[in-house]
Amino acid sequence: MGFFQKFKDVMTMDINPYNKGLEKTRNEVDTKLNMLSKKHHQIDDAYYDELEEILIMADVGVDTVEELIKRLKKRVKDENIVDVNDLKEVIVDEMLVIYVGTDIISSKININPDGLTVILMVGVNGVGKTTTIGKLANNYTKLGKKVLLIAADTFRAGAKEQLEVWSKRAQCDIYLKDGDPSSVIYDGLKKAIDEKYDMVFIDTAGRLQTKDNLMQELAKMNKVIGNLVPNAPQETLLVIDATTGQNGISQAKNFKDITNITGIVLTKLDGTAKGGIVLAIKKAVNIPVKFIGVGEGIDDMEPFDIEKYIYGLFKDLGE
Numbered sequence: 001m002g003f004f005q006k007f008k009d010v011m012t013m014d015i016n017p018y019n020k021g022l023e024k025t026r027n028e029v030d031t032k033l034n035m036l037s038k039k040h041h042q043i044d045d046a047y048y049d050e051l052e053e054i055l056i057m058a059d060v061g062v063d064t065v066e067e068l069i070k071r072l073k074k075r076v077k078d079e080n081i082v083d084v085n086d087l088k089e090v091i092v093d094e095m096l097v098i099y100v101g102t103d104i105i106s107s108k109i110n111i112n113p114d115g116l117t118v119i120l121m122v123g124v125n126g127v128g129k130t131t132t133i134g135k136l137a138n139n140y141t142k143l144g145k146k147v148l149l150i151a152a153d154t155f156r157a158g159a160k161e162q163l164e165v166w167s168k169r170a171q172c173d174i175y176l177k178d179g180d181p182s183s184v185i186y187d188g189l190k191k192a193i194d195e196k197y198d199m200v201f202i203d204t205a206g207r208l209q210t211k212d213n214l215m216q217e218l219a220k221m222n223k224v225i226g227n228l229v230p231n232a233p234q235e236t237l238l239v240i241d242a243t244t245g246q247n248g249i250s251q252a253k254n255f256k257d258i259t260n261i262t263g264i265v266l267t268k269l270d271g272t273a274k275g276g277i278v279l280a281i282k283k284a285v286n287i288p289v290k291f292i293g294v295g296e297g298i299d300d301m302e303p304f305d306i307e308k309y310i311y312g313l314f315k316d317l318g319e
């Protein structure tokens with residue numbers, strides 16, 4: 001039984017956000033893959049070459065595509081697959097296998113069982129970091145969590161005001177103060193501890209600067225956080241704009257070099273036909289995607305689910 005049938009048989013949860021968020025990519029990729037199957041009557045080098053081009057154009061990533069083609073060729077040989085239509089389901093199955101691999105992948109946030117959960121948000125300017133914090137805060141406020149936002153981006157003009165707007169929309173509290181970011185974090189965490197908050201989201205500056213300076217700044221922040229809340233931050237989430245494609249992968253590599261990134265949030269996935277970047281990032285940095293932005297509304301931030309993602313990306317192939 002292939003992926004599509006298995007998914008339909010067991011998946012009862014709502015997948016509409018994925019269908020909507022991946023529509024542009026799906027319309028591009030599925031259309032081309034269906035045309036590819038009609039164009040080629042046999043599975044040969046010409047078929048593989050065109051398949052490779054389609055997937056690379058969707059930003060699946062060269063390394064991921066090369067591994068996929070290798071796996072497809074093996075399965076075609078081992079299972080004696082001759083019909084190009086039969087290969088469509090195999091492509092989807094193998095993409096799922098490549099993402100998961102031998103790892104135990106979880107998109108769930110690591111919640112502190114002993115008190116305050118601290119989530120540090122990082123990323124360059126313009127990726128939607130502040131908006132993402134607001135949407136995540138909204139998600140957890142709706143779950144009944146007492147949430148505090150700490151405005152530690154004290155450099156960008158308007159950053160604190162923007163985060164304050166989102167705190168009101170998410171119906172959560174915010175800690176604001178001028179000065180050194182680590183000092184702001186210290187005082188904000190003291191408030192969170194004293195007033196028994198469940199979760200803290202820390203906004204940080206997205207300035208493009210040298211790795212050494214950024215590393216020192218993040219190390220200082222982490223030390224302050226760890227001194228106040230043992231084993232915190234529970235998560236350091238890197239926000240990446242999905243529409244930037246390969247540039248987003250470069251950002252992931254750079255941030256992984258300078259701090260312990262535990263998960264990735266992909267914003268604006270609905271605004272690109274290159275939704276394959278989810279697979280490319282996993283292959284490039286081996287950091288799980290934990291949330292995806294699938295729209296502009298406050299509720300359009302979804303916990304990442306690889307099966308829903310694969311189904312949302314390729315569902316037209318299985319219909």
